[in-house]
Amino acid sequence: xxxxxxxxxxxxxxxxxxxxxxxxxxxxxxxxxxxxxxxxxxxxxxxxxxxxxxxxxxxxxxxxxxxxxxxxxxxxxxxxxxxxxxxxxxxxxxxxxxxxxxxxxxxxxxxxxxxxxxxxxxxxxxxxxxxxxxxxxxxxxxxxxxxxxxxxxxxxxxxxxxxxxxxxxxxxxxxxxxxxxxxxxxxxxxxxxxxxxxxxxxxxxxxxxxxxxxxxxxxxxxxxxxxxxxxxxxxxxxxxxxxxxxxxxxxxxxxxxxxxxxxxxxxxxxxxxxxxxxxxxxxxxxxxxxxxxxxxxxxxxxxxxxxxxxxxxxxxxxxxxxxxxxxxxxxxxxxxxxxxxxxxxxxxxxxxxxxxxxxxxxxxxxxxxxxxxxxxxxxxxxxxxxxxxxxxxxxxxxxxxxxxxxxxxxxxxxxxxxxxxxxxxxxxxxxxxxxxxxxxxxxxxxxxxxxxxxxxxxxxxxxxxxxxxxxxxxxxxxxxxxxxxxxxxxxxxxxxxxxxxxxxxxxxxxxxxxxxxxx
Numbered sequence: 001x002x003x004x005x006x007x008x009x010x011x012x013x014x015x016x017x018x019x020x021x022x023x024x025x026x027x028x029x030x031x032x033x034x035x036x037x038x039x040x041x042x043x044x045x046x047x048x049x050x051x052x053x054x055x056x057x058x059x060x061x062x063x064x065x066x067x068x069x070x071x072x073x074x075x076x077x078x079x080x081x082x083x084x085x086x087x088x089x090x091x092x093x094x095x096x097x098x099x100x101x102x103x104x105x106x107x108x109x110x111x112x113x114x115x116x117x118x119x120x121x122x123x124x125x126x127x128x129x130x131x132x133x134x135x136x137x138x139x140x141x142x143x144x145x146x147x148x149x150x151x152x153x154x155x156x157x158x159x160x161x162x163x164x165x166x167x168x169x170x171x172x173x174x175x176x177x178x179x180x181x182x183x184x185x186x187x188x189x190x191x192x193x194x195x196x197x198x199x200x201x202x203x204x205x206x207x208x209x210x211x212x213x214x215x216x217x218x219x220x221x222x223x224x225x226x227x228x229x230x231x232x233x234x235x236x237x238x239x240x241x242x243x244x245x246x247x248x249x250x251x252x253x254x255x256x257x258x259x260x261x262x263x264x265x266x267x268x269x270x271x272x273x274x275x276x277x278x279x280x281x282x283x284x285x286x287x288x289x290x291x292x293x294x295x296x297x298x299x300x301x302x303x304x305x306x307x308x309x310x311x312x313x314x315x316x317x318x319x320x321x322x323x324x325x326x327x328x329x330x331x332x333x334x335x336x337x338x339x340x341x342x343x344x345x346x347x348x349x350x351x352x353x354x355x356x357x358x359x360x361x362x363x364x365x366x367x368x369x370x371x372x373x374x375x376x377x378x379x380x381x382x383x384x385x386x387x388x389x390x391x392x393x394x395x396x397x398x399x400x401x402x403x404x405x406x407x408x409x410x411x412x413x414x415x416x417x418x419x420x421x422x423x424x425x426x427x428x429x430x431x432x433x434x435x436x437x438x439x440x441x442x443x444x445x446x447x448x449x450x451x452x453x454x455x456x457x458x459x460x461x462x463x464x465x466x467x468x469x470x471x472x473x474x475x476x477x478x479x480x481x482x483x484x485x486x487x488x489x490x491x492x493x494x495x496x497x498x499x500x501x502x503x504x505x506x507x508x509x510x511x512x513x514x515x516x517x518x519x
Contacts, residue, residue, distance in 0.1 A: 003025065003026040004024070004025070004026060005023065005024065005025050005026075006023065006024040006025075007023045007024070010022060010023055010024050010029065011098065012053055013098070013185045013186070014185070015178075015181075015182045015185060016047065016178070016181045016182055017034075017035070017036070017047065017048040017049055017050060017178070017182075018048075018049060018050040018051065018052070018053075018054060019052065019053040019054065020034065020053070020054050020056050021053050021054070021055055021056060022056045022057065022093075023057055026129075027096060027133060028094050028095065028096055028129060028132055028133060029093075029094075029095050029096070029097075029098055029186070029187075030092075030093070030094055030129075031056040031092065031093040031186070032056050032057055032058055032059045032060070032092045033056055033057075033058050033059050033060035033090045033092065034054075034056050034060075034090055034091050034092070034093065034178075035048040035050070035054075035060065035089060035090050036048055036089055036090065036091050036142075036174060036175045036178035036179075037089040037171060037174040037175070037178070038087065038089065039087075039089065039145070039167065039171070040262065041086065041149065041261075041262040042149075042152065042154050042160075042161050042164040042167065042261070042262060043160055043161065043164065043167070044162075044163060044167065044170050045089060045167075045170055045171050045174040047174070047177075047178070048089075048178075059082060059090075059092065059120075059121055060088060060089075060090030060092075060143055061082070061083055061084060061085035061087060061088045061090070061143070062082045062083070062084055062085075062088055062119035062120075062121075062122070062143055063084065063086065063088040063119065063143065063144070063145055063146040063147070063149060063150070064084040064085065064086055064088075064147075064149065064266050064267070064270070065084065065116075065117050065146075065147070065270075066116060066117075066147050066148070066270045066273070066274065067270075067274070069081055069117075073326060075409065075432065075433055076326065076409070076416060076418070076419070076433060077123060077417075077418045077419075078123065078124040078125075078430075078431060078432070079122055079123055079124070080121055080122060080123070080124060081122075082119060082121060082122075086145065086149050086266055088119075088143045088144070088145065089143065089144060089145070089171050089174065089175070090120075090142075090143050091120070091140055091141060091142045091143070091175055091178070091179070092120060092121070092128065092140065092141045093128075093138065093139070093140050093183075093186050094128040094129055094131070094132035094138070094139040095132060095138045095139075095186045095187045095188065096132060096133065096136065096187065097187040098185065098186060098187050099185070099187060100184040100185065102187035102188075103184070103187070103188070103189040103192075104136055104137055104138050104187050104188055104189060105136075105137045105138070105188075105189060105192045105193075105194065105455050105456045106137065106138045106139075106140060106179065106183055106188040106189060106190070106192060106193045106194070107131070107135075107137050107138070107139055107140070107193075107194045107195075107196060107455050108140045108141075108142060108175075108176070108179065108193060108194070108195050108196070108218065109126065109128070109139070109140065109141040109142065109196060109197065109201070110142060110172065110195060110196070110197035110201035110202075110204040110205060111123075111126065111141070111142075111143075111197065111198075111200070111201050112197065112198045112199030112200045112201045112202075112226075112418070113146070113199070113200050113201075114199070114200040114203075114233075114290075115146060115147070115150065115151055115168060115200055115203075115204075115289060115290045115291065116146055116147040116289055117146060117147070118146070118200065118201075119143055120141035120142055120143045121141065123418070123421065124427070124430045124431060125418075125421045125422040125425050125427045125430055125431050126141060126421075126425070127425070127427060127430060128140075128141060128425075130425065130426040130427050130429075131425050131426050131427075131448075134426045134448065134452075135426070135448065135451075135452040135455070136452075137452065137455055137456075138183060138186055138187055138188035140179060140183070142172060142175045144168050144169075144171035144172050144175065145167050145168045145171050146168055147270070147289060148269065148270065148273050148288060148289070149167070149168075149266070150167045150168025150169075150171065151165060151166070151167070151168055151236075151288045151289050151290055151291060151292070152164060152165065152240060152243070152244070152288040152289075153165030153239050153240030153244075153286065153288055153292050154240055154244055154258065154261075155239060155240070156239050156240065156241040156244070157241075157244060157255065157258040158258065163294070163296050164240075165236070165239075165240065165288060165291070165292030165294070166291050166292055166294070166296050166297050168291070169204070169207060169208070169211060169291050169296075169297060170213075170296075172204060172208060172214075173208070173211060173213050173214050173217070176193075176208075176214060176217035176218060177217060179193065179217070180193070180216075180217050191219070192219060192455075192456070193217070193218045193219055193220075194218065194219065194220040194221065194222065194454070194455040195208060195218045195220070195221045195222070196221070196222035196223075196224065196424070196451070197222075197223070197224065197226060198224035198225055198226060198418065198420075198421055199224070199225050199226055199417060199418070200226065201224070201226060202222075202223040202224045202225055202226015202227065203223075203226045203227070203228070203233070204226075205221045205222070205223050205226065206221070206223055206226065206227065206300070206301055206386070207291055207297065207300075208221075209221065209301070209306065209307065209309070209310040209313060210297055210298040210299060210300075210301065210304070210306075210307055210310070211296060211297055211298070212296075212307070212309075213296070215309050218313075219313065219314075219458075220313060220314045220315070220454065220455065220458050221313055221314075221315045221316070222315070222316045222424075222451060222454065222455075223315060223316070223317045223318070223383075223386075224318060224319075224420060224421070224424065225318070225319045225320060225323060225379050225417055225418075225420075226379075227302070227317060227319075227379060227382040227383040227385075227386045228378060228379065228382050229302055229303075229381075229382045229385075230303065231378075231505055231506045231507060232378050232379075232382070232506075233290060233300075235290075235293055235299055235300055235303050235304075236286065236288065236289075236290045236291060236292050236293060237286070237292070237293050238285065238286035239286060240286055240288060242280050242283070242285040242286070243273075243276070243277060243280045243285065243286060243287045243288060244258065244261070246276040246277075246279070246280055247261060247269070247272055247273065247276060248261070249276075250272040250275065250276055251264060251272065301386055301389060301390075302382060302385055302386060302389070305389075306389060306390065306393065310390070310393070311390065311393025311394075311395040311396060312393075312395050312396055313396055314396040314397045314398075314399075314454070314458035314459070315387075315390055315396070315397075315398055315399070316399045316400075316401065316450075316451070316454055316460055317383045317386055317387050317390075317398070317399070317400055317401075318383060318400060318401035318402060318403065318420075318479075318481075319376055319379035319380045319383050319402060319403070320376065320379075320402070320403040320404070320415040320416065320417065320419055320420050321364075321371070321374065321375070321376060321402065321403065321404040321405075321414045321415045322374040322375075322376060322413075322414040322415050322416045322417075323376035323378050323379050323380075323416065323417045324376070324378060324416070324417055325374040325376075325413075325414065325416055326416055326417070328410065329410045329411065329413065331344060331370070331411075332411040333368045333370045333371065333411055333412065334368070334411050334412060335411075336368075336370065338369070341357070341368070341369040341370050342354070342357070342369075344370055344373070345357060345369065345370060345372055345373060348373060348503075349502060349503075352498075352502050355498065356372060356498065356499070356502070357369050357372065359494055359495050359498050360372040360375070360495060362494070362495070363491050363492040363494070363495040364404070364492075366482075366484075367404070367406075367414070368412075371414050374414050375495070375499065377496075377499065377503075377506040378506060380402065380492070380496070381496055383400065384400065384476060387399075387400045387471045387476070388471060388473060388476070390471075391470065391471045391472050391473055392473050396458065397458060397459055397470045398470055398471040399454070399459075399460050399468060399470060399471065399479070400471050400476060400477065400478045400479070401478060401479040401480075401481055402478050402479070402480055402481070403415050403419070403420040403423075403447075403481045403482075404480055404481065404482045405419070405420075405439075405443065405481065405482050405483070407419065407433055407434075407436065408433070408435075408436060409433055420447070420481070422434050422444075423440075423443060423444045423447040423448065423481070424447055424448060424451050425448075426444060426448045428440045428441070428444050439483055443481065443482070443483070443485070445464055446462075446464045446465050446481070446485050447481055449462040449463075449464045449465070450462055450464075450465055450468070450479070460479075465479070465485055466479075466485065466486055466487055467487070468487055469487065475489060475490065476489065476490045476493075477489050478491065
């Protein structure tokens with residue numbers, strides 16, 4: 001069937017910000033680059049307003065980065081690169097129908113890249129068209145301020161900067177407010193909104209559960225590879241006096257000239273930050289770059305506990321087998337003998353090699369012994385901890401998953417950070433490495449089906465998967481997403497206990513130094 005594009009007869013929508021016109025293509029109405037807010041540098045966002053009819057046919061700017069992007073690892077995580085500008089508060093919408101009577105569930109994507117990089121369209125797999133079409137949901141993706149624009153505390157220098165350390169999060173709250181007020185015009189149900197995000201985006205989902213101003217603006221959350229502990233990302237406390245004073249000094253400014261930091265070209269400011277922040281951090285002082293724990297943002301749930309409202313929000317939480325295993329593999333695991341595997345594993349586990357291999361085979365009986373070397377120590381354990389913490393509330397459902405698929409690359413490479421995204425988005429056709437005949441399409445149907453069921457009802461159980469029980473305070477059922485999907489109970493507790501008794505604590509800085517990590 002031929003694809004159809006329409007523009008002239010697409011109705012103009014009336015929103016709280018002004019009139020808006022998108023376009024129709026192949027069964028969907030698409031709106032790109034909708035400005036949901038505006039903000040002066042380091043200040044809180046204000047609701048957007050415009051005169052006339054705004055055309056929403058082009059993606060908005062993405063937040064400027066601290067350093068130049070370098071394309072690499074594109075076969076694993078294909079990217080899109082886009083013009084940058086600090087006025088980046090925009091969102092994109094895909095919907096099959098318009099009007100307040102439709103009331104389709106709404107899913108809102110928060111992108112990865114930590115709190116310092118990324119955008120709503122950065123990865124090829126972020127496109128919302130297939131999810132909207134196949135899932136009968138309204139898909140929204142959000143851009144917001146990042147790095148020093150979104151997370152640098154200037155509050156010691158004036159009331160106008162009172163929450164600049166959380167400006168990026170305030171942007172997301174403003175986006176959710178705009179969605180809540182306007183999504184009905186786009187065929188969405190403002191009372192059925194699910195947040196989902198991966199990596200830094202997953203962290204943002206959990207963070208928004210910790211912000212009172214976001215209460216009631218979303219109702220469910222999918223956290224993908226986005227739960228870390230202090231070893232991954234320590235909480236940010238203190239204030240920005242020292243780092244801001246250092247920046248002022250770098251530009252020859254006095255403290256009463258702090259407002260001049262608002263007008264210095266961004267890339268000059270970023271260069272100064274990169275120069276001066278290491279010394280400030282070495283002294284143990286705040287340097288920003290992540291949300292600031294204060295009256296606005298309660299802090300990471302694993303360190304500060306969950307707010308009471310968070311227990312009312314159903315959550316899906318999960319990670320992937322290999323997470324940050326991006327380094328090239330130097331051997332063919334499909335051909336190494338048992339003795340060769342022992343030798344390879346022994347370089348890490350020494351005298352504990354046989355014991356480790358035995359425990360690993362109990363946890364992952366279908367994997368090769370050398371896959372033990374890539375077991376994630378960054379996300380899986382904290383994800384289990386957060387799931388248990390949420391389940392203790394005894395209110396909304398808590399569901400845990402583990403994505404363990406192997407791909408036809410470097411001799412069946414185990415799942416890495418971001419490799420599950422195309423499956424949840426129904427976008428395996430956009431990511432070449434997902435081309436696994438007889439495997440990828442059935443698995444996509446199962447993962448996408450589970451997410452759509454969750455977005456609609458708060459429960460991921462669907463006819464295409466085995467029964468998926470909730471996590472409880474004593475039991476930890478995990479849905480394994482792989483060639484065969486199955487639920488396994490507390491299956492890797494003993495494995496992690498043994499690993500932690502042998503290896504030093506997980507250190508993200510060391511991993512980052514040894515590998516070129518995609519976000």
